[in-house]
Amino acid sequence: MVKITDVARRAGVSPSTVSYALSGKRPISEETRQRVEDAIRELGYRPHAGARALAGRRSNVLALVVPLRSGIHVPTVMQFAVSVVTTARRYDHDVLLLTQDEGEHGLTRVADTALVDALIVMDVQLDDPRLPLLRTLDLPSVLIGFPVSSEGLTCVDLDFRAAGEACVEHLARLGHRVVALVGSPPEVYVRQTAFAQSVVQGFTAAADRCGMSSTVHPCEPDAAREVAEQLLREQPALTGVVVHNEPLLQPLVDAFEQLGLRVPADLSVTAICPDELAESVRVPITSVALPSAEVGARAVELLMKKLDGTAVPESTLLPPRMTERASTGRRTVA
Amino acid sequence: MVKITDVARRAGVSPSTVSYALSGKRPISEETRQRVEDAIRELGYRPHAGARALAGRRSNVLALVVPLRSGIHVPTVMQFAVSVVTTARRYDHDVLLLTQDEGEHGLTRVADTALVDALIVMDVQLDDPRLPLLRTLDLPSVLIGFPVSSEGLTCVDLDFRAAGEACVEHLARLGHRVVALVGSPPEVYVRQTAFAQSVVQGFTAAADRCGMSSTVHPCEPDAAREVAEQLLREQPALTGVVVHNEPLLQPLVDAFEQLGLRVPADLSVTAICPDELAESVRVPITSVALPSAEVGARAVELLMKKLDGTAVPESTLLPPRMTERASTGRRTVA
DNA sequence: TTCCTTCGTCGAAGCGCTTCGACAGGCGTC
DNA sequence: GACGCCTGTCGAAGCGCTTCGACGAAGGAA
Numbered sequence: 137m138v139k140i141t142d143v144a145r146r147a148g149v150s151p152s153t154v155s156y157a158l159s160g161k162r163p164i165s166e167e168t169r170q171r172v173e174d175a176i177r178e179l180g181y182r183p184h185a186g187a188r189a190l191a192g193r194r195s196n197v198l199a200l201v202v203p204l205r206s207g208i209h210v211p212t213v214m215q216f217a218v219s220v221v222t223t224a225r226r227y228d229h230d231v232l233l234l235t236q237d238e239g240e241h242g243l244t245r246v247a248d249t250a251l252v253d254a255l256i257v258m259d260v261q262l263d264d265p266r267l268p269l270l271r272t273l274d275l276p277s278v279l280i281g282f283p284v285s286s287e288g289l290t291c292v293d294l295d296f297r298a299a300g301e302a303c304v305e306h307l308a309r310l311g312h313r314v315v316a317l318v319g320s321p322p323e324v325y326v327r328q329t330a331f332a333q334s335v336v337q338g339f340t341a342a343a344d345r346c347g348m349s350s351t352v353h354p355c356e357p358d359a360a361r362e363v364a365e366q367l368l369r370e371q372p373a374l375t376g377v378v379v380h381n382e383p384l385l386q387p388l389v390d391a392f393e394q395l396g397l398r399v400p401a402d403l404s405v406t407a408i409c410p411d412e413l414a415e416s417v418r419v420p421i422t423s424v425a426l427p428s429a430e431v432g433a434r435a436v437e438l439l440m441k442k443l444d445g446t447a448v449p450e451s452t453l454l455p456p457r458m459t460e461r462a463s464t465g466r467r468t469v470a
Numbered sequence: 471m472v473k474i475t476d477v478a479r480r481a482g483v484s485p486s487t488v489s490y491a492l493s494g495k496r497p498i499s500e501e502t503r504q505r506v507e508d509a510i511r512e513l514g515y516r517p518h519a520g521a522r523a524l525a526g527r528r529s530n531v532l533a534l535v536v537p538l539r540s541g542i543h544v545p546t547v548m549q550f551a552v553s554v555v556t557t558a559r560r561y562d563h564d565v566l567l568l569t570q571d572e573g574e575h576g577l578t579r580v581a582d583t584a585l586v587d588a589l590i591v592m593d594v595q596l597d598d599p600r601l602p603l604l605r606t607l608d609l610p611s612v613l614i615g616f617p618v619s620s621e622g623l624t625c626v627d628l629d630f631r632a633a634g635e636a637c638v639e640h641l642a643r644l645g646h647r648v649v650a651l652v653g654s655p656p657e658v659y660v661r662q663t664a665f666a667q668s669v670v671q672g673f674t675a676a677a678d679r680c681g682m683s684s685t686v687h688p689c690e691p692d693a694a695r696e697v698a699e700q701l702l703r704e705q706p707a708l709t710g711v712v713v714h715n716e717p718l719l720q721p722l723v724d725a726f727e728q729l730g731l732r733v734p735a736d737l738s739v740t741a742i743c744p745d746e747l748a749e750s751v752r753v754p755i756t757s758v759a760l761p762s763a764e765v766g767a768r769a770v771e772l773l774m775k776k777l778d779g780t781a782v783p784e785s786t787l788l789p790p791r792m793t794e795r796a797s798t799g800r801r802t803v804a
Numbered sequence: 805t806t807c808c809t810t811c812g813t814c815g816a817a818g819c820g821c822t823t824c825g826a827c828a829g830g831c832g833t834c
Numbered sequence: 835g836a837c838g839c840c841t842g843t844c845g846a847a848g849c850g851c852t853t854c855g856a857c858g859a860a861g862g863a864a
């Protein structure tokens with residue numbers, strides 16, 4: 137293994153000079169820096185991560201806690217994780233993967249052993265048991281999602297409330313008067329996951345504001361047909377649907393069509409989902425994008441600022457971005 | 471931060487004794503061990519990961535390289551990753567997440583900086599550019615999937631060839647004579663991904679051996695309808711289908727039914743996919759399980775053995791496990 | 805009894821890096 | 835010209851842990 141003393145000898149300087157040339161924490165003359173860089177290249181030097189972490193009190197590793205529970209959309213999680221890793225690499229950090237099942241112990245462990253410098257926690261619940269811990273831990277952290285109170289924490293997410301509103305308002309502008317929200321599976325609401333509730337709130341508030349009649353339907357991933365039938369039965373005047381349930385989107389559209397409704401002629405459908413998904417449905421769906429990659433990148437950027445000692449806002453709500461596609465149209469008077 | 475000297479003082483022993491009590495690398499009297507453990511508990515001691523890595527030349531971290539490319543089934547990857555993390559934790563290791571886009575540099579980097587002790591590489595291609603690197607790197611590694619030659623490497627995977635055979639043989643036993651394989655998207659074959667090719671080989675070989683007529687159809691994820699139509703047009707005598715393409719499974723079954731074929735009365739369908747998926751289709755599918763969790767666990771176990779210095783077999787092929795469900799039946803003579 | 809082991813513990817020497825204080829030399833200022 | 839002040843570099847002191855060699859005590863073999 138080639139170490140810093142080898143580089144120093146080769147460049148004709150002291151190890152500390154090599155270190156400073158690398159970190160830029162003290163001025164080094166251009167000429168010396170060049171010699172050091174050459175030596176590093178020639179010897180193929182790579183600083184030892186453990187030694188660096190020990191002496192520098194920074195491991196340059198972030199922990200990412202991913203959810204495992206049912207009802208979450210796996211590709212979205214994965215896309216998020218990849219974006220976190222990619223962004224972290226741009227800041228010369230690596231990412232340690234933790235699963236939710238180690239729970240709070242996992243967080244304490246990686247924090248206490250100084251394995252990581254900071255934490256990213258996904259799938260935060262309104263009243264998440266990890267919050268007190270995160271508040272006392274002296275590691276910086278960023279949460280994906282919003283608990284009841286984000287006081288003393290840093291949270292990022294799509295503004296789901298605004299997303300719900302945007303869908304309704306879009307339908308309102310198109311003349312629809314009766315709308316339904318087909319939501320996540322019931323267990324997601326029972327868990328009090330913030331984002332699911334926010335959508336409901338935004339949806340309901342906007343519908344009320346626009347004087348529309350609205351209903352909400354939590355829904356299991358394989359219950360497309362039943363929900364479609366139920367909706368038509370209970371709400372014959374329904375002309376607008378908002379879907380906030382990724383795996384259900386395509387089946388639900390299929391079910392409506394099988395029940396004789398044309399999209400968008402008879403029924404306008406909007407969704408809150410990744411753009412990719414919205415575009416892959418047979419009738420491309422007008423949707424508010426679920427920007428996992430952006431959220432991931434943003435989370436890392438916030439964390440880097442915090443590690444620098446820069447203050448960051450407690451909450452970062454990404455504004456919804458709606459893309460009109462083929463699945464929505466003006467209400468045709470029956 | 472509480473450190474080993476604090477523990478030592480509290481227990482009335484030297485730091486080295488604490489270290490040995492913890493690692494078990496030298497005999498320690500029961501009484502001393504007890505005092506040390508008490509001190510650790512009382513003080514809440516956690517060894518510093520960096521210091522440990524520096525002195526002990528082991529970071530207790532594994533790198534997991536996950537694929538990002540199109541055509542792979544994301545939930546399967548995720549399930550695999552989770553299983554790797556869970557198993558690694560059982561051996562007191564953590565998992566660093568690397569994405570494929572850092573490529574070989576990522577591997578060299580984490581190896582050279584001694585950030586990790588070992589590597590798990592997913593989505594290996596027949597002629598993977600990373601192979602020479604993995605052979606020369608002195609870190610132990612395990613590959614998921616099989617390249618052309620696994621010489622000097624350690625590879626684990628489902629025995630995809632046998633899986634392909636099992637599907638065909640199952641159909642053969644049921645009296646089917648004309649079968650088709652609906653495979654992964656063309657790009658997967660172009661990339662020479664081993665597992666996809668193995669399925670084709672097994673499928674074809676078994677069909678030949680059984681005197682069946684067989685064809686193979688790589689297929690894009692959204693081309694269900696087209697493929698179904700094409701199959702019926704080009705092979706009117708077709709009565710058995712093997713699907714090796716997760717996202718396509720449900721749509722393909724739907725398409726067949728829409729074309730007037732009942733499953734399994736008119737057409738028997740088998741698949742190679744996660745059990746979970748096979749069970750979630752409207753007609754539960756007879757399938758060979760894609761045991762991501764087992765593969766992940768096995769990969770970690772092999773790695774742990776290698777880290778111990780134990781020799782392990784170069785290739786570990788998990789035998790296919792087939793579960794009969796509702797989608798296959800005896801061929802009804804037309 | 806003597807000698808050789810084994811057991812249980814300690815002290816000290818590192819692991820490879822960062823960082824602090826020091827200092828030499830060059831510059832601008834009054 | 836004396837002074838202070840940057841600029842650029844060095845040496846040394848750790849960071850918290852593991853491990854090696856040493857050593858006293860206890861036990862067994864001869």
